[in-house]
Amino acid sequence: MRMRHLRYFLVVAEELSFSRAAARVHIEASPLSRAIKELEIELGARLLQRTRGRIELTWAGEVFREEARKMLTFMEGARSRVHAAARGYRGHLRIGLSDSLVHPRLTKLLAKCREEEPLTEVRIIEMPFKEMVQALGHDQIDAGFTVHSELGDEFIKKVAWTDRPSIAVPKNHPLLSLEKISLQEIARHSLILYHPERCFGGYSIIRRWFCEYALPMPSIAEYASGHESMMMLVAAGYGVGFALESQVKLYDHPDVVIRPVTDDVPNAVTFLALLDKPYSEQLSRFITRIQRVGEADIS
Template sequence: MEFRHLRYFLVLAEELHFGRAAQRLAITQPPLSLNIQQLEASVGAQLFTRNSRGVQLTAAGQAFVPAARQLLERAGAAAREARDVAQGVVGSLQVGFAGTVLYRGLPQILKRFHAEHPQLRLVLHEMSSSDQLVDLMHDRLDVGFVHTPRVASGFSQVLVSRQSFVACLPGSHRLAKQRSIDLGAFAGEPFVAISRSVSPDYHDRILGLCADHGFLPEVRFELRHWLSVVSVVAQGLGVSLVPEALAMAGMPDARFIKLKGETPPYDTRCLWKTEREQAALGAFLAAVRGFAQPIE
């Protein structure tokens, strides 16, 4: 049974006349008769009676009409959906992101993307950069926003944003009202750090920066999320270095102060598998590139 057979059947069921049905289908009568015979053989039942008075549907033919119509409608809907997915009009993407992207980059990208592609669905997963890299490798994510300079081969990337680290300290801290501070002032202070297992690059960079200023921090707490770092600092349990975008988190009793001198940049990269071909992904990356600013 082919979809052509169903179309021919429904037209003949409406016209009940081979000549008129063939004319509607823009074919001659012999091919129409042959296709109806092929359909009846496939179904295993006679669908029409033919006599001198014309063509009539049998009981089996009458029962087959709604089923045939439904099959054609489903096939048409499936074809439209496949075409829309291929063109990037509908579908879904699995997007990973590290928490700080919520304060710089991701909201603007999402707003632009949904304005241009309202039928495309994004499933967001908040994950560490290291976990995203694993899921990207195994195709559990289509795209990810990570904070790591280490990008494996086989991936493409866009540098979305670059920000500085700032000092984060409790509102009650003796340095909380300073406009800028020297990192060396943190010597001997209890320190709150992002976990090395979650972000080894930035964990090591922060400790290295402290060493450059003449001290090794006394790390009292290691946490998996930057917002957790800020929360612990706000409770008066230590000081830290965090990406400057976290100042937008509105965490009570946390103060963010510029550091004197240079600090390593905190980069946000958008990653995806280079070989991955998907129209929806291309549409999303266009929104990412529309937000990303050239970085020297």
């Protein structure tokens, strides 16, 4: 079984079309179909059902899709670790980053890792929250950052740091007459909401706030994949958007005014999610550095 066969199959499983898949992997449709047939013969199972010009995954194909993803991830991780070892690294950490979290504290943390433990490679892998949970369960990452607080029993979460939410408002918007903005006021205006899949943590936090205060959700003007796209849409006048104070410092826009929310809106918490099992020495030291970075900001 060759690695290219796995990649070909995953592309076909995504496109459900040999012609589109062939265009993506830059080969003709005929050799691509032949490669999938060779894979089916080797596995002794039909992976694809071809009927009336349509392609569907069989149940065996559904199962193999997950296994193929695991194998490719494992091989890519092995290649990365070997390359890191060749460059002189003695340890490695794979850290997932979900919810489009671009954070000044994360920058400080990674800088401290390089300064204090230069022989441990720290790889940051951006992924949606649901993929991060799967990657943790399959030992594809060692830990992951998220603002989503609800995890299964097999996981534990540690508070990394907290942030005050704020509101991004277009210039000349009526909400700018307020010094602090409440959820009740926001509910009357169109909202740029974080995407429910690409930024699930931010999406779930905002919906929970309105639910806890028994407020109707504002009308959703657009979904944003992260803070930067949210600021762009706010600047264009599509609506208002929630932001973290720390991220506002990184992404500024001349056509957006930032207002604090009222004090009754709780802080947003960033968690480090981990499997409930013993940590490696590198991961234990990584957690200690997170605590130091958070404490330094409080003091």
